[in-house]
Amino acid sequence: MVSExxxxxxxxFVGRKNSGKTTLxxxxxxxxxxxxxxxxxxxxxxxxxxxxxxxxxSYRFQAAGADTTVISSPQKTAVVLRHQEEMPLESILxxxxxxxxxxxxxxxxxxxxxxxxxxxxxxxxxxxHPAPRGLIAVATDERVDTAVPQLDIHDSECLVELIQEKxxxxx
Amino acid sequence: MVSExxxxxxxxFVGRKNSGKTTLxxxxxxxxxxxxxxxxxxxxxxxxxxxxxxxxxSYRFQAAGADTTVISSPQKTAVVLRHQEEMPLESILxxxxxxxxxxxxxxxxxxxxxxxxxxxxxxxxxxxHPAPRGLIAVATDERVDTAVPQLDIHDSECLVELIQEKxxxxx
Numbered sequence: 001m002v003s004e005x006x007x008x009x010x011x012x013f014v015g016r017k018n019s020g021k022t023t024l025x026x027x028x029x030x031x032x033x034x035x036x037x038x039x040x041x042x043x044x045x046x047x048x049x050x051x052x053x054x055x056x057x058s059y060r061f062q063a064a065g066a067d068t069t070v071i072s073s074p075q076k077t078a079v080v081l082r083h084q085e086e087m088p089l090e091s092i093l094x095x096x097x098x099x100x101x102x103x104x105x106x107x108x109x110x111x112x113x114x115x116x117x118x119x120x121x122x123x124x125x126x127x128x129h130p131a132p133r134g135l136i137a138v139a140t141d142e143r144v145d146t147a148v149p150q151l152d153i154h155d156s157e158c159l160v161e162l163i164q165e166k167x168x169x170x171x
Numbered sequence: 172m173v174s175e176x177x178x179x180x181x182x183x184f185v186g187r188k189n190s191g192k193t194t195l196x197x198x199x200x201x202x203x204x205x206x207x208x209x210x211x212x213x214x215x216x217x218x219x220x221x222x223x224x225x226x227x228x229s230y231r232f233q234a235a236g237a238d239t240t241v242i243s244s245p246q247k248t249a250v251v252l253r254h255q256e257e258m259p260l261e262s263i264l265x266x267x268x269x270x271x272x273x274x275x276x277x278x279x280x281x282x283x284x285x286x287x288x289x290x291x292x293x294x295x296x297x298x299x300h301p302a303p304r305g306l307i308a309v310a311t312d313e314r315v316d317t318a319v320p321q322l323d324i325h326d327s328e329c330l331v332e333l334i335q336e337k338x339x340x341x342x
Binding site: 022025026027029030032034040041044045046047057058060061064066067068072073074075076078080082083084085086096098099100104106 | 193196197198200201203204205209210211212213214215216217218228229231232233235236237238239240241242243244245246247248249250251252253254255256257258263266267268269270271275277
């Protein structure tokens, strides 16, 4: 399920609030990186995040009215873009991601990419219903009613293996 | 002097350390924005900057090994990219900037784009020598020895006009 226009597979981690998406994705990134894969991570944030701070030069440029601000050092480049409406995941990938083997995304449950739902009993909420398009597995800490494979949320290695097998030709 | 591959003019603000580049650029961004132009700002940082912070999700993904991290909300998208060597300004512009009328860059004195040198007497240092390629003006608080026009560093409006005339068809 690699998109025709992208040169890398994309897997989305979806789930209810506080289900542990970020923590699991962090572990899977570490596992894939340790296996030698180059990974990009994209997080959807429904709220207003602050990545830049008053007094910093890039913040000053943005406060002065710049739509796009970039700060670039020999080791790192950061870009902050203001826009009027949600940027689709496809646009983010096409514009900002290159030179990686795989992309893991947090959120984007309506996107066309394969998905892993993260579920924890403690949230007190059921799985997302109806199941997101492209759901390939559920990472959970309890048995749930689903047609796709269920993996132990605490066993991120198992998920790393699944992703490698399905999307990275098992390096 | 618009590059063949770019759809917008680029002007670099160069000068010695503490000459006031950032402050002047901030004022010019505000002036151009007030005149209705869409501006992108790019800053070259010779040092290691921190834009992301421990505990933030994008920081966690990067710490876990992601080369590229993106966080995107309805209003804003931020991208942090790690790399092994300096990204040339041309690559930054091609990859990250679109939909603006003009780009102002801080630094990049060896780039092929037109430049304004910012100079302040208090730094105790002479102008950059030899003059950067493409130097079009010096913004200064004292008379200096240069073949290009000298503008008052405190009169950012004058610089906004110059940039509009030369690169934006004076909106």
